[in-house]
Amino acid sequence: MVTYIDAMTAPMKNTGAIRIYGADAFEGMRKACQLTARCLDAIWPLVKPGVTTDAIDKFVLEFGLDHGALPATLNYRGYRKASCTSINHVVCHGIPDDKPLREGDIVNVDVTFIVDGWHGDSSRMYPVGEVKRAAERLMEVTYRSLMLGIQAVKPGARTGAIGHAIQTYAEAERCSVVRDFCGHGLGQLFHDAPNILHYGQPNDGPELREGMIFTIEPMINLGRPHVKVLSDGWTAVTRDRSLSAQYEHAIGVTATGCEIFTLSPGGLDTPGLTM
Numbered sequence: 161m162v163t164y165i166d167a168m169t170a171p172m173k174n175t176g177a178i179r180i181y182g183a184d185a186f187e188g189m190r191k192a193c194q195l196t197a198r199c200l201d202a203i204w205p206l207v208k209p210g211v212t213t214d215a216i217d218k219f220v221l222e223f224g225l226d227h228g229a230l231p232a233t234l235n236y237r238g239y240r241k242a243s244c245t246s247i248n249h250v251v252c253h254g255i256p257d258d259k260p261l262r263e264g265d266i267v268n269v270d271v272t273f274i275v276d277g278w279h280g281d282s283s284r285m286y287p288v289g290e291v292k293r294a295a296e297r298l299m300e301v302t303y304r305s306l307m308l309g310i311q312a313v314k315p316g317a318r319t320g321a322i323g324h325a326i327q328t329y330a331e332a333e334r335c336s337v338v339r340d341f342c343g344h345g346l347g348q349l350f351h352d353a354p355n356i357l358h359y360g361q362p363n364d365g366p367e368l369r370e371g372m373i374f375t376i377e378p379m380i381n382l383g384r385p386h387v388k389v390l391s392d393g394w395t396a397v398t399r400d401r402s403l404s405a406q407y408e409h410a411i412g413v414t415a416t417g418c419e420i421f422t423l424s425p426g427g428l429d430t431p432g433l434t435m
Contacts (some may be wrong), residue, residue, distance in 0.1 A: 192280030320364025377408030
């Protein structure tokens with residue numbers, strides 16, 4: 161049984177009920193999400209061979225603090241970094257460290273800033289120098305999967321329509337969809353109901369209603385979809401060590417479709433860019 165609740169009167173914890181937000185919440189999300197998008201724009205010149213993911217993470221932390229925001233991942237369930245940086249066969253939740261990026265790597269940087277209590281959550285892929293065509297194509301397929309999922313969002317549709325659009329396209333491109341992780345409700349909580357699966361059938365899942373806010377963040381693999389989590393408890397990798405890519409937007413359901421809160425102000429959120 162799916163329950164929908166007015167976000168203004170709901171308790172500040174994930175109860176499994178789906179929050180319905182109003183205009184003030186959408187404005188708060190725009191502010192938080194645009195700061196995150198601006199940070200992801202500013203990261204582009206940093207991503208080059210020899211740069212460490214620790215250096216990128218330090219930039220994210222300082223960018224947030226300089227703009228009055230806190231990174232949501234910092235000290236979240238024991239996580240000690242301001243961002244996640246997932247390289248090559250790392251699917252998600254890669255921990256920044258002092259290992260330098262290498263020519264031909266692809267890296268996902270996932271940032272969530274808290275601004276006035278609202279969470280702006282987004283991630284993008286960055287090529288490190290010249291990358292192989294297979295890696296470039298994977299990023300293109302993953303980005304297209306995300307955008308097709310977003311196009312499926314409208315009141316009256318179900319969350320399964322999002323996953324169906326993503327899965328149908330990605331698998332037709334001979335890629336696989338990771339099933340171990342999903343998108344999630346967002347707002348004044350970092351992770352909330354509903355879960356947004358990146359696979360499924362159009363009639364699966366809760367009905368989408370105006371005022372819902374959530375992320376769509378497909379992880380697409382060149383090989384098989386299976387993943388494992390390493391001993392650090394965070395880093396998820398492909399079991400077959402095939403390349404993985406992810407793009408993430410935070411959106412709000414509107415009367416006619418949806419608003420993408422995390423669009424790049426510089427038009428830099430599409431794959432294949434070089435700086």
